[in-house]
Amino acid sequence: MNRETACEAYRRLLVQYPIVDDRRHFLNFHNPFETLILTILSAQTTDRAVNAVRDTLFSRYPTPEELARAEPGEVEPIIKSIGFHRTKARHIVETARKLVSDFGGEVPQTMEELQTLPGVGRKTANIVLSQAFGINVGIAVDTHVRRVSKRIGFTDSTNPAVIERDLMALFPHEVWRDINYLLIRHGRAVCTAQNPKHDRCVVADLCRYCRELRAGKPPDEE
């Protein structure tokens, strides 16, 4: 797919899934530490649920040093309402301890260093880098990004590393983070694995998968 078509798809998805509202809460993060902790807590949960516990959490543990001194067991009840609270309590406490012991109490600014922190995978590291430091290192390819990119025709590959390179080549680096977000949202709401909702898809006319459907060709998906 050429860049103009890709950009047109990007513009339409941006209208369909407005980012400004959703991102407002990220912009209100006070510092990299809060950004990191809240992003870890955000995994598989809603922003609303995380926002509900942030004041209590940070009034009690405002810095890595203070969170590092806590026991996971005492953090657990504070974040109970977000789900996965046992795992996440352990992750954020151990992350705080590692910030203190390995990184001088600061949040590291590279993909590799961030991913050594408990509870921080590629996705979380990506979000922290872009939100806390404005560094757009790349595009995190999860199952949604993978499926949607292949269907629309942003890539021909199913290899996550190749998909990432294709997307990075197709879009200007200022919008990588947006693209990541938009493809995920589109994959969840419309371009679902089973029974994709073509009638509600704003890029259907640009989509390779839809074109093949209309041509009567069964699109091959692996």
Add this chain to the structure above:
DNA sequence: ATCCCGAGGG
């Protein structure tokens, strides 16, 4: 019932 901007462990 189904989903949430996943990560870690087997």
Add this chain to the structure above:
DNA sequence: CCCTCTGGAT
């Protein structure tokens, strides 16, 4: 590759 972790919103 698979599985588990978890409560809340819709």
